[in-house]
Amino acid sequence: MTLDQCKCNETVLITHLIGASPFRRRLMEMGLVPDTNVTILKVAPFRDPIEIFFKNCRCILSKNEASLIEVRSQLK
Amino acid sequence: MIVALVGNPNCGKTTLFNQLTGQNQHVGNFPGVTVEKKEGFLLKDPSVSLIDLPGTYSLYPFTLEEKVTLDYLLNQQLDCILNIVDATNPQRGLYLTTQLKDLNIPMIVLFNMMDEVQNNHESIDLALLSKSLHVQIFPISAAKGIGINDWTHSLKKISSSIPISYGNHPLFQLQKNIKELIRPFSAYPMHDSAMIIQGNDSLFKQLDSSTQNKINQKIKDSVSKQNDSQGEFISFRHHWIESLCERACSKKNRSKETKRSLFIDKLVTHRFYSIPLFFIFIMLIYGITFGPIGSFLSEITGSFINLIQSMLTILLDSLSVSPWLKSLIEDGIFIGISSILSFLPSIMLLFLCLSFLEEVGYMARVAFILDAPMKKIGLCGKSIISLLIGMGCSVPAILSTRTLKNEKERKITVLLVPFISCSAKLPVYTLILMSFFSSKPFWLFLLVGLNLLLALLFSAFLNRFVFKQELSSTLLELPNYRLPTFKSLFQTVKQKAIDFIVRACTILLIASILIWLLQSFTPDLQYTTTIQESILAQIAQTFSPLFNPLGLSDWRIVTALISGFTAKEAVLSTLSVLFQTSISALPTLLQSLISFPAAVAFLIFFSLYTPCVATISAINKEFKSTFFTLEVILFQTSLAWLIACFFYQTLTLL
Numbered sequence: 001m002t003l004d005q006c007k008c009n010e011t012v013l014i015t016h017l018i019g020a021s022p023f024r025r026r027l028m029e030m031g032l033v034p035d036t037n038v039t040i041l042k043v044a045p046f047r048d049p050i051e052i053f054f055k056n057c058r059c060i061l062s063k064n065e066a067s068l069i070e071v072r073s074q075l076k
Numbered sequence: 077m078i079v080a081l082v083g084n085p086n087c088g089k090t091t092l093f094n095q096l097t098g099q100n101q102h103v104g105n106f107p108g109v110t111v112e113k114k115e116g117f118l119l120k121d122p123s124v125s126l127i128d129l130p131g132t133y134s135l136y137p138f139t140l141e142e143k144v145t146l147d148y149l150l151n152q153q154l155d156c157i158l159n160i161v162d163a164t165n166p167q168r169g170l171y172l173t174t175q176l177k178d179l180n181i182p183m184i185v186l187f188n189m190m191d192e193v194q195n196n197h198e199s200i201d202l203a204l205l206s207k208s209l210h211v212q213i214f215p216i217s218a219a220k221g222i223g224i225n226d227w228t229h230s231l232k233k234i235s236s237s238i239p240i241s242y243g244n245h246p247l248f249q250l251q252k253n254i255k256e257l258i259r260p261f262s263a264y265p266m267h268d269s270a271m272i273i274q275g276n277d278s279l280f281k282q283l284d285s286s287t288q289n290k291i292n293q294k295i296k297d298s299v300s301k302q303n304d305s306q307g308e309f310i311s312f313r314h315h316w317i318e319s320l321c322e323r324a325c326s327k328k329n330r331s332k333e334t335k336r337s338l339f340i341d342k343l344v345t346h347r348f349y350s351i352p353l354f355f356i357f358i359m360l361i362y363g364i365t366f367g368p369i370g371s372f373l374s375e376i377t378g379s380f381i382n383l384i385q386s387m388l389t390i391l392l393d394s395l396s397v398s399p400w401l402k403s404l405i406e407d408g409i410f411i412g413i414s415s416i417l418s419f420l421p422s423i424m425l426l427f428l429c430l431s432f433l434e435e436v437g438y439m440a441r442v443a444f445i446l447d448a449p450m451k452k453i454g455l456c457g458k459s460i461i462s463l464l465i466g467m468g469c470s471v472p473a474i475l476s477t478r479t480l481k482n483e484k485e486r487k488i489t490v491l492l493v494p495f496i497s498c499s500a501k502l503p504v505y506t507l508i509l510m511s512f513f514s515s516k517p518f519w520l521f522l523l524v525g526l527n528l529l530l531a532l533l534f535s536a537f538l539n540r541f542v543f544k545q546e547l548s549s550t551l552l553e554l555p556n557y558r559l560p561t562f563k564s565l566f567q568t569v570k571q572k573a574i575d576f577i578v579r580a581c582t583i584l585l586i587a588s589i590l591i592w593l594l595q596s597f598t599p600d601l602q603y604t605t606t607i608q609e610s611i612l613a614q615i616a617q618t619f620s621p622l623f624n625p626l627g628l629s630d631w632r633i634v635t636a637l638i639s640g641f642t643a644k645e646a647v648l649s650t651l652s653v654l655f656q657t658s659i660s661a662l663p664t665l666l667q668s669l670i671s672f673p674a675a676v677a678f679l680i681f682f683s684l685y686t687p688c689v690a691t692i693s694a695i696n697k698e699f700k701s702t703f704f705t706l707e708v709i710l711f712q713t714s715l716a717w718l719i720a721c722f723f724y725q726t727l728t729l730l
Contacts, residue, residue, distance in 0.1 A: 017307060022138060023549050025274070025306060029134040030551070031168055033311040041338070045347050046448030049457070049550045055318075056165050056328055058337075060444045060457070062550035 001073070003038065004050070004066035011039045012071035024068055031055045032069060077124045077231065080149065082176060083160035084169050085131030086555050088188040091564070092160060092218035093128040096120075096225075113148060120225050126158075133168075135175040135267065136274060140478040149179060150264065156182045156231060163187040163200060163215070164331060164556075166324075170317045173209060174240060178267040182234040183211050184227050190215040191222065196331045201324040208320055210238040219561060239266065247273070247312045250298040254291055258283065274306045333556040340557055341441065350445040357438070359521065361429040361467075365422050366506065366517050373421030378660060381414040385658065400603050404592060407656050412588030412649035415659040416580045419503040419645075420573060426499050427572040428565065430468050435560035435568075439464065440552055447550050453532055454539025456482065456550055459489040466496035468572070470691040474698060484543040488535050490698050494687040494712055495531035497524050500644035504682055507648060511663035512675040527683055530719070579643060587639055587646045591653050607632075607654070625721045626681060627674030627728070637681070643688050673727035677720040684716035 006012055014036045017024050031054060032038070041058065042051040049062040083089045097116030118124040129148055130141040137143040149157070159176055161169030166187070176183060185206075193200060206213045212230050216223040242248035254269040261283060262268040268279045272291060280288065299305045330338075343349055364370065388410060392402050433439060442464070443457030450456055458480055466473035473493045480486040497505070505520055513519045594612035598604050607613055616631035616638070623634050632654040640647040652658065655665055670678070686709045687695070696705040 020275070020304075020306070023551070025136065025310070026133070026138050026551060028307060028310040028314075029136070029171060031171070031314055033307075033314045035311075035315070042341075042345060043347075044345070044448060045350055045445050048448040048451075049444065051345070051444065051554065055167050056330070056334070057168055058334070058554040060440075060447070060550060060552050060554060062447065062451075062548070065549050065551060 001071055002067045003040070003052070003061075003069040003071050004063040006040050006071065008040050008043060011037055011074055013037055013074050014069055015072055016070040018068045018070060021068075023065055027061075027065065027069065030059070031057070037074070038069075038071065077155040078127065078152065079124055079156045079158050079231070080127045080129055080152075080154050081158050081160065082129055082145065082149070082172070083131060083188075084133055084162060084172060086553060087131065087160045087162040087169060088218040089131060089160050090128060092186070092188065092216070092224060093126065094564075094567070095218055095221055097126055113144060118228065120228055124228070124231065132172065134172060135179075136271060136276060139481050149176075149181075154181055156184060156234060158227070159183055159185045159211075160188050160218075161185060163190050163193045164333070166200065166205075167314075167317055167321050170205075170209070170321070171313060173211070174313055174317065175267070175270070177209065177211070177237065177240050178270055179264050180237050180239065180266060182237050184230060184234065185209070185211045185213045186227060187213055187215050188218050191217040191220055192331065192333060196329075196333075198326045198328065198331075200326075204324045205320065208324075209240055219558075219564075242312075242316055245312060245316070246298045247309050250294060251309075253294050257287055257290055257294075261287075270309065273309045331556075333558075337437075337554075337556040341554075344438070344441050345444055350441075354442060354445065357433065361426065362521060362524070363517055364429060365426045365502070366520060370422040370425055373425070374418055377421055378418045381418055382658070382660075385410060385414065399605075400596065403596060403605075404589070407653060408589050408592030408596075409585065411652040411656070411658060412584060412591075413580050415649050415652040415662075416503065416584055416645045417577070418659055419506070420576060422502065422506070423499045423576060424569050424573050426502070427468055428569050430464065431565060431568040432560060433464075435558070435564065437555045437557045440554050443550075443552055444554065451548055453536040454484060454488045454543065455492070455535060456480065456485045456548060458550075458552065459485060459492070462489050463492060463496050466493045466498060468499050470494060470496070470498050470687060471694045474691065474694040477698070482548050484539075484545075485548060487543065487699070488538050490695060491538065491708065492531045492535055494691060494708070495527050495534070495684070497527060497683055498644065500688070501683060503645055504640075504647050505679065507651075507659070507662060508666070508675055508679050508682075511666045512672055523679055523683060526680070530684070530715070580645070583643050584646055584649055587642045588649050588653055591635070591639060591650050595654060612654075622717075625724065626677040626717070627671060627724045628678055628681075630669060633670070633678065637685070640682065641686060641689060643690070644682075647682065671728075673724045676727060677724035680723055681716045681720035684719060685713045686716075687712065 003012070014032060014034050016034060017028060017032070036054055039053040040050055041053050044050070049060045050066055051058060051060050081089055081093055093114070093116065096118055098119050113130070114128040116126050118126055127148070129145040132142040132145045135146055137146050157176055159173050161173060173185060187200065187202065202213045202215060212234070214223060214227045216226070218224060251266065251269045251273060254272055255265040258268055258279070259265045262279065272280050273295060280291070295305050299308055344353065389406065392405065439461045442460050446460050447457030450459055462473045462476045465476055470493050473496070474490050477486045477489045480489060505523065506516070509516045509519055591612065594615070595607050595610045596603060597611055598609045599611050599614060604610060612635055613631055616635040619638070620629050620631045620634045623629055628634065632651070635654060636647045636650040639650040648659070651662060655662065657665060692705060692709065695708055696702065699705065
């Protein structure tokens with residue numbers, strides 16, 4: 001599953017980031033590395049981008065890039 | 077001594093810079109306010125020069141402005157790096173700190189916004205962080221001015237940097253091994269080693285092939301899966317920082333500020349309400365600037381200027397100066413400048429509104445709600461921020477596009493900025509609207525709307541036919557809402573007012589005097605009071621046939637439009653000078669001079685034609701092509717002419 005497929009208010013765990021683009025690098029540099037919890041907070045009025053919460057920080061991220069982030073739902 | 081200020085976007089770097097140097101620059105609550113480096117001297121110790129560098133998340137540059145920071149750090153002889161970390165989110169900021177440590181330059185770390193941390197009853201063990209990172213850390217609050225000078229005592233004592241030890245981690249060992257291999261070729265071996273592991277080729281390609289092979293082998297041995305040395309290296313750093321922060325920081329819940337921001341965003345970025353709300357905010361800005369408050373302030377300034385004028389006339393009469401000197405002072409200098417200054421209150425109100433939205437943190441929300449539709453026409457959410465800044469002035473708007481990663485989006489944004497009605501155009505709009513229209517804000521909104529519509533069509537055209545498609549991406553931090561301090565708002569508005577007055581007293585003064593000279597002398601250089609005989613009349617009459625189809629054949633109006641190339645406000649001062657009348661008498665004069673359709677054509681032509689000199693040079697700097705810049709001038713002017721002509725002809729037929 002990738003991050004763009006997740007529902008609002010769902011918290012997931014990053015397992016892997018796909019590709020080798022500069023954008024992937026930037027996502028990781030900002031802290032979206034494997035084993036990080038991410039919560040989807042909101043989807044923008046026009047369905048893109050999404051708003052996410054991780055490591056005590058809020059970011060907006062286009063769905064295109066969210067699809068680079070592989071996640072799995074958290075076992076509670 | 078040279079000290080460079082480095083930190084993430086939005087960590088309070090510019091606020092601190094202003095506090096330390098007393099310089100008033102703009103502080104925005106969205107990433108990307110400092111696009112060029114700025115320099116100042118410490119108020120407390122003028123021997124220390126402080127450089128404010130653009131905010132960056134990493135030393136592996138991603139945007140143009142981040143490259144400015146890296147290039148400066150690598151190429152300048154620095155005595156010390158002053159690294160600012162947002163204490164409310166230390167994990168984010170410390171990633172950059174670890175990279176800065178790789179440079180092996182003496183460094184001091186400041187934990188900013190400590191007041192917010194304490195306010196949330198949380199604690200950070202700065203001693204532990206300091207020990208693990210081998211740097212001195214000082215707690216400060218830049219906004220409140222707490223502790224901001226404490227670090228200066230340590231400045232003189234710091235002469236070297238002790239590298240961080242990440243223990244036995246294989247990737248740390250790898251970084252050290254590669255560092256030994258490249259040491260002879262590199263000024264910053266630890267940093268370059270990290271860059272090579274992350275796949276940055278620029279240094280790697282300069283190495284000889286045997287070193288390259290050794291490095292490749294070492295990377296292969298240390299990386300576990302799929303040859304992803306970049307991902308593993310960044311993860312390793314982040315996990316190291318995460319475990320350090322878990323030990324040093326008390327358990328983090330969402331802070332009061334985050335909760336408050338989330339609550340406000342329930343409305344501000346709401347699925348249905350956010351878009352109308354955005355338009356309400358824009359209308360409010362225009363309403364405040366041109367509605368009752370703006371007009372009231374303008375009237376006060378206007379009567380004050382009239383008072384000075386009558387005093388000036390009495391003074392000049394009593395001195396019995398020669399007629400040409402009296403004319404130069406009264407009709408050349410005074411009328412030109414005073415006509416502009418009476419709009420100072422409106423323009424300050426506009427900047428007050430814009431900087432309030434910016435500092436509160438609303439701009440990043442606009443980027444969020446409008447990103448998708450903007451992508452459709454080749455822009456992105458962040459472009460809106462540049463365009464909104466363009467409501468104030470085109471030059472900073474064009475500079476702010478450097479925070480855009482995507483080159484296509486950046487170029488289209490630059491090209492759209494001239495379509496946005498900047499504050500300098502507003503006095504001229506107001507004059508025409510006062511003369512011909514009853515409900516000012518409504519018609520103004522219509523005109524701005526028309527410009528916006530054209531901008532969107534133009535953008536869609538560029539996106540479809542001119543620039544090649546590029547994959548576009550969006551990643552932007554949403555800062556917590558922060559109420560700007562009265563002081564910082566006041567400083568911003570004061571700075572803009574000073575800029576405006578300086579422009580009035582320099583560019584506009586020169587333009588006014590030049591226009592006066594041209595209109596007061598005949599081609600054989602005789603002083604004349606009949607304007608029809610002047611040089612100016614001759615020049616303008618050659619151009620005026622071009623404006624016949626717009627109903628604007630009067631040569632004085634043509635001259636005014638030409639003078640608008642120096643600065644948009646100059647159109648107004650030129651009109652005042654040419655008609656030898658004060659601003660308050662201009663509307664009646666214009667009514668008798670041009671028809672209603674011609675007034676509409678004038679407004680449209682004026683709002684769209686060539687950008688002013690300052691904007692042109694900014695565009696030229698961004699595109700680095702004189703040919704292209706000339707095209708922009710030509711395109712804008714022909715577009716303006718065509719649209720204005722269309723409206724004039726249609727309205728005359730009706």
